[in-house]
Amino acid sequence: MPTDLKPIIELRKATKIIENGNERKVILDDVSLAIYPHDFITILGGNGAGKSTLFNAISGTLELTSGTVLIDGIDVTKYSPEKRAAHISRVFQDPKMGTAPRMTVAENLAISALRGQKRTLKWRNIAKHKTEFASLAKQIGNGLETHLDTPTGNLSGGQRQALSLLMATIVAPKLLLLDEHTAALDPKTSVALMTLTENLVVRQKLTALMITHHMEDALKYGNRLIVMKAGKIEQDLTAGEKSQMKLEDFYRIFD
Numbered sequence: 001m002p003t004d005l006k007p008i009i010e011l012r013k014a015t016k017i018i019e020n021g022n023e024r025k026v027i028l029d030d031v032s033l034a035i036y037p038h039d040f041i042t043i044l045g046g047n048g049a050g051k052s053t054l055f056n057a058i059s060g061t062l063e064l065t066s067g068t069v070l071i072d073g074i075d076v077t078k079y080s081p082e083k084r085a086a087h088i089s090r091v092f093q094d095p096k097m098g099t100a101p102r103m104t105v106a107e108n109l110a111i112s113a114l115r116g117q118k119r120t121l122k123w124r125n126i127a128k129h130k131t132e133f134a135s136l137a138k139q140i141g142n143g144l145e146t147h148l149d150t151p152t153g154n155l156s157g158g159q160r161q162a163l164s165l166l167m168a169t170i171v172a173p174k175l176l177l178l179d180e181h182t183a184a185l186d187p188k189t190s191v192a193l194m195t196l197t198e199n200l201v202v203r204q205k206l207t208a209l210m211i212t213h214h215m216e217d218a219l220k221y222g223n224r225l226i227v228m229k230a231g232k233i234e235q236d237l238t239a240g241e242k243s244q245m246k247l248e249d250f251y252r253i254f255d
């Protein structure tokens with residue numbers, strides 16, 4: 001990893017232990033990870049490996065038992081998810097998660113455009129920004145730009161995920177978390193959304209973590225690949241190391 005760059009996000013010895021009666025389960029096990037500017041890291045691991053737990057620890061929806069989370073070198077371990085949301089955006093697997101269903105596409109975009117600012121939403125500003133929103137939505141290529149006044153609950157799953165991605169990146173976050181964001185889509189829409197994802201990440205020089213169960217995607221995209229197993233980071237591969245790997249090597253991850 002680069003030595004001259006400072007990590008944007010760092011986890012130091014992050015551990016989460018769940019105690020339930022006599023049961024004690026370590027779901028995040030002494031994880032240390034440094035994420036550098038413009039890293040696009042894919043994350044693979046079997047069911048229950050701790051991938052979403054890692055995202056929860058970064059975004060603050062999970063309180064650590066021990067360990068530290070830093071953003072730009074500042075200890076944010078005690079910061080609420082809302083406070084961290086000024087820097088971190090997340091797109092979930094479920095198309096229903098990222099958008100407010102009764103609000104229109106333009107209204108959802110307008111709210112996202114205010115992320116990290118204290119200003120309240122002025123509805124007249126939405127009209128002002130509609131042309132800009134339309135040109136953003138047009139990049140997606142699935143007709144979203146013709147639905148600016150449509151409540152998001154009426155969109156297709158693919159349109160809704162594309163909108164969630166646009167909302168997560170309309171103000172460039174320090175870190176973009178993609179939590180199996182293509183998993184609920186049909187194969188064609190999933191490929192289109194992955195292409196859009198890569199375009200956005202590369203064009204905006206974003207820093208991103210992407211959980212995927214598609215081994216092909218984990219190999220194809222990004223400059224780093226992390227493999228998780230039983231709450232630990234088992235492997236952290238560079239692009240060079242990744243290119244030496246074959247699909248068969250990855251099937252062993254799920255043994």
Ligand SMILES: Nc1ncnc2c1ncn2[C@@H]1O[C@H](COP(=O)(O)OP(=O)(O)OP(=O)(O)O)[C@@H](O)[C@H]1O
Pocket residue numbers: 018027045046047048049050051052053054
């Ligand atoms: N709040 C919680 N309380 C108890 N157990 C939890 C909690 N959150 C996660 N776990 C457990 O921690 C383990 C890791 O879960 P996690 O959701 O991070 O896995 P994952 O790698 O994202 O899996 P998947 O690919 O199935 O989404 C699982 O065994 C899960 O049941």
